[in-house]
Amino acid sequence: MSQNVNRRDFISASAIATLGASALGLGAEPRRPVGNHRPVVISSANGLRTVERAMELLKAGADPLDAAIEGVAIVEADPSDRTVGYGGIPNEEGVVELDAAVMHGPTHGGGSVASLHNIMHPAAVARLVMKRTDHCLLVGEGALKFARAHGFPEINLLTDEARKIWLHWKETNGKESDWIAPPDNELDPLVREFFKREHGTIHCSALDTHGNLGCVTTTSGLYFKIPGRVGDSPILGAGLYLDNAAGSAGSTGRGEANLLNCSSFAMVDVLRRGLSPQEAVLEAAKRVAATNKSPRLRDAKGRPNFDVKFYCVSKDGRFAGASLWAGAKMAVHDGEGARLVDCTPLYPEPLVS
Ligand code: ASP
Numbered sequence: 001m002s003q004n005v006n007r008r009d010f011i012s013a014s015a016i017a018t019l020g021a022s023a024l025g026l027g028a029e030p031r032r033p034v035g036n037h038r039p040v041v042i043s044s045a046n047g048l049r050t051v052e053r054a055m056e057l058l059k060a061g062a063d064p065l066d067a068a069i070e071g072v073a074i075v076e077a078d079p080s081d082r083t084v085g086y087g088g089i090p091n092e093e094g095v096v097e098l099d100a101a102v103m104h105g106p107t108h109g110g111g112s113v114a115s116l117h118n119i120m121h122p123a124a125v126a127r128l129v130m131k132r133t134d135h136c137l138l139v140g141e142g143a144l145k146f147a148r149a150h151g152f153p154e155i156n157l158l159t160d161e162a163r164k165i166w167l168h169w170k171e172t173n174g175k176e177s178d179w180i181a182p183p184d185n186e187l188d189p190l191v192r193e194f195f196k197r198e199h200g201t202i203h204c205s206a207l208d209t210h211g212n213l214g215c216v217t218t219t220s221g222l223y224f225k226i227p228g229r230v231g232d233s234p235i236l237g238a239g240l241y242l243d244n245a246a247g248s249a250g251s252t253g254r255g256e257a258n259l260l261n262c263s264s265f266a267m268v269d270v271l272r273r274g275l276s277p278q279e280a281v282l283e284a285a286k287r288v289a290a291t292n293k294s295p296r297l298r299d300a301k302g303r304p305n306f307d308v309k310f311y312c313v314s315k316d317g318r319f320a321g322a323s324l325w326a327g328a329k330m331a332v333h334d335g336e337g338a339r340l341v342d343c344t345p346l347y348p349e350p351l352v353s
Contacts, residue, residue: 023152024073024121027128029063035210040317041071043204043331044252044309045340046081049074051333054206064206065104065214069123072218075202076121079159083200086120087159088220091227094166096157098122099221099234102130105213105244110136112234113143115227118154123218125152126234136236140228157220165194169224201233203240203250205313213248213315215240222255231255237265246271247315249280253308253323257288267312277312278344281322284310285346289324299352307351309343320344325351 039058041051054071058064076085083089090096100122101112111130114137116122125147129138138146148154158166168191171181181187201219208214217239221231232238232255239255241264242248249267251258258264263284270280285308292304299305309328313319321330321343327350328343 021073021077023150024070024124026124026150026152027131028066028069031061032063032210034059034061035208037207037209037211038317038335039209040207040313040319040334041067041204041332042311042313042319042321043071044200044202044311045329045331046075046083046200047071047202047204047331048338048340050202050204051331052338054204055333055335055338058206058208061209063104063214064208064212065102065127065216067208068204068206068214068216069102069127071206072123072202072204072216073121076123076218079161081200081202082162082165082194083220084202084218085122085220086155086157087162088157089162089223090158090166090220091229092224093227094158094163094170095227096162096220097225097227098157098219099230100126100216100218101234101236101240102126102216103214103236103240103242103248104130105242105248108244110236112137112236113147114139114230114234116140116143116147118144118157119147119152120155120157121152123216125150126216137234139230161190164188165191166224168195173224201252203252203311205240205242205248205250205311207248207313207315207317211315213242213244213313215242215248215250217250217252219252232258232263235259237262239264241265241268243268243272245315247277247280247313249310249312251284251308251310254304254306257292257304257306257308261287261291263288263308263310267310271312271314277314277318277320280312281310281320282344282346285322285324289346303347305351305353322346325349
């Protein structure tokens, strides 16, 4: 147990995780006999435990989407990941709003939820949207009512740490001028540390022992967003996409860029044309850069002043990641242990913000 987690916090965090886990399996497929295809799982850099868990499940005959959902559920329940699920950074009003989507290769099914409050595992709710409705996307209050109807427990997703970070943002960048931040030397170190970090989200694509694919993307979205803002993560074709005959892809980073380019659909389309995952991720990165016309979003050389990361696995188990700027990594498990590997950058230097 880390030193700054006291026993009371630890008990309540694990109780919260147990609460969420009780609904996590709703809608999962029964296990099948294991096939002889080599399984592969890829994820964003925050997904090392995700690829580990998903691989364990694939080797035990789990459906690829179920394995991916259970893998990302570790991060959805982790209060220290401030970009996904419980502990995620809230919107500008201090409310955590989650987005998630899933796709299932064998059935070419997809489901998603957006602007969902109070539910720790939005990806599992998205799977039920796919399986237990005639729709692909439920949002806001409707998504919450649907989750409730299926027995998902409700909790306050705003941790004390995320609340302190939000409060500091409100006192320094918010619209209300009556809010006053403490002097810098009185600032909580966790708040100071946070404002140096990058954004997140988690994507996971899994290829099972029968050569079938599943994928999921789950996020708390842009920090301090306008309430109701929805990014790419719950939009099929933008934050994730798959074709069971070609491969699976997903993305994290500035969602608006992926919405404007259908980036995940574009990556899978490159695979459909017979090209490699490496060509697919670089093609998506180039499109985002080429279509980014807004002066507000360009540096002095006309390049995007934000980052986007792309992940892709082909039907035959090859995988690749790319980013606009240098330094990004992705998590991989191809049977030889979970590890982080470099994403190929479009530009050779790191993003200077
Ligand atoms: N893609 C996410 C969104 O736009 C955020 C992120 O990955 O940083 O909501």
